[in-house]
Amino acid sequence: MNTNEYKEIMPKTVTLRLDDATYAFFRDCAQADNRTLSNMIETAAKRHLESLAVSPEEQRGILRDAPLLRRLRAGTRDAKTRRGRMIG
DSSP states (O other), rough: HHHHHHEEEESOOOOOOOOOOHHHHHHHHHHTTTOOOOHHHHHHHHHHHHHHSHHHHHHHHHOOHHHHHHHHHHHHHHHTTTOOOOOO
């Protein structure tokens, strides 16, 4: 394994500031699940972001749907110019 390959697979260190209550929450969850604190935060973040993300298959379907893309572009233009009315 050369040095570049080694660098690509090494975990990265991130500094994260948490208030006391949030820290205690993550710490307690990690202990209950027999995980390290960093693994608990990483797992929770991944799960949350994956729940929000569009799958690659769905993304390809959206990008192939020309009528949908036209409606999305028109809606974006209308929103920027504040055209239309809010419903909901």
